[in-house]
Amino acid sequence: MSCYVKRLVMVGCLVCLPVSGWAQGHMTPGAGPINSAMGGAGVALPIESLGALTFNPALLAGAEGNQLSFATEFFRDSIIIDTSLGGLKGRATAKSQIGVLPTFGWMLRNPKGKLALGFGLIGISSMGADYPADSASVLFAPVPNGFGHIFTDYREIKIPVAFAYQVTPKLALGASLNVYMGSFAVAPLPGAVFDVGRNGQRYYPEAGRLTDAFAFGAQFGFHYQASPTMSIGGSITTPQNFKPYKWNSTYADPTAVNYGQARTLEFDLDGPMIVSFGVGFKPGPKTKLAIDGMFTKYKGVHGLGGPGGIVNGAIDPFGWRSIWTVKAGIEHQATDKLTVRAGYNYSQMPVRSEVVLSATGAPITFQQYICGGVGLKMFPFLEMVASVYVVPRAHVVGPFPAGAIQGTLDESNTRTSGLVGMNFRF
């Protein structure tokens, strides 16, 4: 591939990515300490199994023998909600606790063969919030004046069974069948199901116990080694159609005779189609670069991609838009034993300022991920890997619909995360 074509590919990758309002969506920016340290980039750069199984199954063909990765991510969010209403100001700080996401990946290719296999169990998402009731807050005042104590908890695991085939010495194709397991709790559930008091006040029922739902999806990808120093890759992940989450719940109007009586609730929360593409460079024998773009189609997805805001007098949760993400990462082998990695990930916010109220349960305001990590070869077959990333506080600010008075709602969040893991090759 000529220098001109290389530049075209690289410029194309960058031009295709919008340049305003980036964020990450419901997923973690990367999978495992290696991929995460590189900002989640690597759709065209085979390094290890977790990145391959998450973003491009064709990369499995880059395995030389067995490669096993095991990693755990520890992260903490810090959500702040600021309200301004008719001159009154209030601030609510959500309870912050450590989230833990374990991940496992394995890929195998006999160097003499053309077929590669992969399997994983990958924690791809974890988000939640826990706001105490606050009488001074319009949003969190006890019902019916506000929503009262609100908590949400969402977790998602991807279990891919993947194959890749080396079609030509330069081209590999890959596919995976993915089982997804989601767990979801939200209390109260501020949707279309609510009870109305004698004076028209609303009481929303709770759906507080984590309940599980499963989905199947598929992922297809390619990897093309254009030259010894450059490769391109792309993949597409089909939408994930989860069964609706269902909860035991109760009637919530404390003034009604049916208060506390049994009811069931359900909410459909599906997953988005994802398109990833990227380019990988090897400018030197010890250095690798990856630049990726990713499109996540949240719009129209049940649950996440509804209109948001107030619809027919009822709150529509989430109201996310589709987003673009750009990622860049570098890996450099500093010594025989030490590898250093760094990355940056910048994405659109899925939450929209005009329906900021709908973002309260999951204020995914994350935009800029600043990532770094190291790998230390402990044995010929084992590299200990670790990485960190920080997401500076970013805000989504929009109208706070509260009857005749229009206030302002400012929801902001930060995330600090550390990952540790082991990377086996044999």
Added chain:
Amino acid sequence: MNCCVKRLVLVACLILLPVSAWAQGAMLHGIGPVNSSMGGAGVALPIESLGALTYNPALIAAAEGNQISFSTEFFKDAILIDTTLTGGLVGRTTATRHLSVVPAFGWMLRDPKGKLALGFGLIGLAGFGADYPTDSASLLFAPSPSGFGRIYTDYRETKIPIAFAYQVTPKLAIGGSLNVYMGSFAVAPLPYTFFDTDVAGNRYYAGAGKLDNSWAIAGQVGFFYQATPMMSIGASVTTPQNFSPYKWNATYTNPGAANFGQPRTVSFDLDGPMIVSFGVGLKPSAKTQIAVDGMFSKYKGVHGFGGPGGINNGVVDPFGWRSVWTVKAGVQHQASDKLTVRAGYNYSQMPVRPEVVLSATGAPATFQHHFCAGFGLKMFPFMEAVASVYFVPRQHLVGPFPDLKGKILGTLDESNKLTGGLIGMSFRF
């Protein structure tokens, strides 16, 4: 070791185990498809990392190179609550069933030329949960204040061991591990000391419904002694796990009070038990291995689990578990070069007690008999795909159904059964 001593050890293992009212406690009966299919037995039988890192760190000294296990367990229980009032009225509540998924990872390494072995894991170790809908026809689940209303619980525990073992002599290995435990717990309502009372004396309990995390650190030490080529013994002790109290945002719950819905915090201390495991491993032939184990879990006195239970001073004391003994036996047979079959049985005391059956409602751990089986299929020279299933028949816990003043209203029968399946991969290189 002569034949007489072998018999003595085997008989001692069996005699030390009580023979009535067995169950398992909060922990899974085994970890990973290999250990689980053998009934959780193997304190004296080194096979793979998950069993070693869970029950006896000295076993990792038997690793020959690297051994990595990865597995996922899927299980579903089926809780029934039957009430019979003194007047003859009967009622039944069926808890909503949820599929639980528990992953586990283990690695152990020993250079065959060295004496030191290392191990590391992330092991889904324990859990329980229940999800009862409100039922106006039930005294227990009627909307508050008549009953407790809708009740749900959710508890998950992960053990992260960093383990070392040393081959002291050709026959003796000793091991130790530093274990980090992560617990997650939710219970709504929390039927404990956090309640509101209305003018008529009715009680309204606060909710603690969001999974909250807590951490603990504990140690584990063990030994493994290869008495003869055909027989080995082993044992381990795990120290108690002192978790920080779980803390939740909650609200005041008396709907008739001025502070209804106002914020409060509630907390609950739920620690983990000391565990003593011991066992014997037998190799009657080149292709067959047998393990027989005993285990003592000291729940009594443990904060949260090991309280008195029942109604104390008009307050419900959750759990009220007693200490339990468990006996386990498993066999592994290499049927062909590629196929290994395994079977096991696990029989344990119930930690829940009939005299305080009401306290068991959030976690009816009535499990006693675990029937287990599995197999391993060598897919590649370095990888065995493993799978197992187990079944725990329904077992009942029947006791008095008191009101908060201690008056006996009737009989409470809480029963549960469990069906589980595990899949995984075991790598050696």
